[in-house]
Amino acid sequence: MKKIITSAILSAAILAGAPAFAATVINTTHGAAKFELGSYGGSTTYGQTFKVGTDAMLNSYSMFLTKMTSENFQFKSYIYQWNGSGVTGPALFTSASHQASIGDDREYVFSTTGLKLAPNTQYVAMLTVDGAPNNAFGTMMPIVANTTYSGGSFVFTNTNAFGGNWDCGEQCNFGDAWLKASFSAAVPETATWGMMIAGFGVVGAALRTRRRSIRIASAA
Numbered sequence: 180m181k182k183i184i185t186s187a188i189l190s191a192a193i194l195a196g197a198p199a200f201a202a203t204v205i206n207t208t209h210g211a212a213k214f215e216l217g218s219y220g221g222s223t224t225y226g227q228t229f230k231v232g233t234d235a236m237l238n239s240y241s242m243f244l245t246k247m248t249s250e251n252f253q254f255k256s257y258i259y260q261w262n263g264s265g266v267t268g269p270a271l272f273t274s275a276s277h278q279a280s281i282g283d284d285r286e287y288v289f290s291t292t293g294l295k296l297a298p299n300t301q302y303v304a305m306l307t308v309d310g311a312p313n314n315a316f317g318t319m320m321p322i323v324a325n326t327t328y329s330g331g332s333f334v335f336t337n338t339n340a341f342g343g344n345w346d347c348g349e350q351c352n353f354g355d356a357w358l359k360a361s362f363s364a365a366v367p368e369t370a371t372w373g374m375m376i377a378g379f380g381v382v383g384a385a386l387r388t389r390r391r392s393i394r395i396a397s398a399a
Contacts, residue, residue, distance in 0.1 A: 202234065202238070202361050202362060202363045203232055203233075203234040203361075203362040203363070204359070204360065204361050204362070205229055205328070205330070205358060205359065205360040205362075206358075206359050206360075207227070207323050207328050207355040207356070207357055207358050207359075208243070208321075208323075208357045208358070208359060209323055210323055210324070211284065211321035211322060211323060211357065212321070212322045212323075212324050212354070213245060213319035213320070213321060213322065214319060214320050214322050214333075214335070215316075215317070215318070215319055216244065216306070216308065216315050216318050216319065216320050217308065217315035217316040217317065217318055222335040222336055223307060223308050223309050223315075223336060224305055224306070224307040224308075224309060224335060224336040225305065225306055225307075225320045225333070225334075225335045225356055226303045226304060226305030226306070226333075226334045226335065226356065227242070227303065227304050227305075227331055227332070227333055227334070227355055227356035227357075227358040228261045228301055228302065228303045228330075228331030228332055228334055229301070229302060229303075229304065229330050229331040229358065229360060230299070230300070230301045230302075230330035230331060231296045231297065231298055231299065231300050231301075231302065231362065232298060232299070232362070233298050233364070234362040234363055234364050235295060235296045235297060235298045235362065235364075235365055236293050236294070236295055236296070236362060236363045236364065236365050237258070237272075237291045237293075237294040237295075237296055237360060237361075237362055238290075238291060238292075238293060238294075238361045238362065238363055239288060239289060239290045239291055239360070239361050240258075240288075240289055240291065240304055240358065240359060240360040240361070241286050241287060241288045241289070241358070241359040241360075242256060242286075242287055242289075242304060242306050242320075242356065242357065242358060243284050243285060243286055243287070243320065243321050243356075243357040244279055244284075244285055244287065244306065244318055244319070244320055245282070245283050245284050245285070245318065245319040245320070245321060246279050246280060246281045246282060246285065246317070246318045246319075247281070247317045247318065247319070248281075248316065248317040248318070249281065250315075250316070250317070251278065251279070252278075252279055252308060252315045252318075253276045253277060253278055253279070253308075254276070254277055254279060254306050254307060254308045254315070255273065255274050255275070255276055255277070255306075255307055256272075256273075256274040256277075256287070256289050256304065256305060256306050256307075257270050257272060257273055257274070257304075257305050257307065258270065258271045258272035258291070258294065258302055258303070258304055258305075259271060259302065259303050259305070260300065260301070260302055260303075261301045261302055261303040261331075261334075262301075263301070264345060265345045266303060266345075271294060271296070271302070272289070272291050272294055274289050279315065279318060284321050284357070286359075287306075293363075295365055301330075301331065303331075303334060304358060304360070306320070320356055320357070321356070321357045322353065322354050322355065322356055322357070323354045323355045323356075323357065324353060324354040325354060328355050331355065332353075332354070332355060333353055333354055333355050333356045
């Protein structure tokens, strides 16, 4: 009986403290039109809104650009909460500056090192050339028309600052910007780790008591 109880305690402690590693993935990279990104002839900021499910830890995400000219420019990526028509609150993630490379549908990966987002909440991942030393004229972002992804859409600004107004007219119903995002369940809270450690302590105490009982029985 003691062996069964000990095993049950050990199993409960492990299950209580073990994080879930199964990942949820958003991937809208299927077919593409092209929208121009640049400080001349196009918007300076493009984004894709997405909705977080029960797996709310954002591990990494990718966005894409097609660069057709040799002109050099840099861009950054951000994650903000989305209120339905624009960004809200402070930036939750800010990337380092990236140099755009010539080529079709180049993938740029951003590691968010386990950014904890809120379940059932909408956010926006964006690329912006605001503040870039050179304009991004002739650079396109691949956009999926008539998408089946219901958790978000392609959005963009028609202002010089992504903190300003976002254009959410007909184009926001056009489809989705190419986006890959990987989520996992949140890591255990401190209290959960404490529960697991305490559980191992109980198991250790139970094993010591059992050994002592066996020694006493043998001596008798």
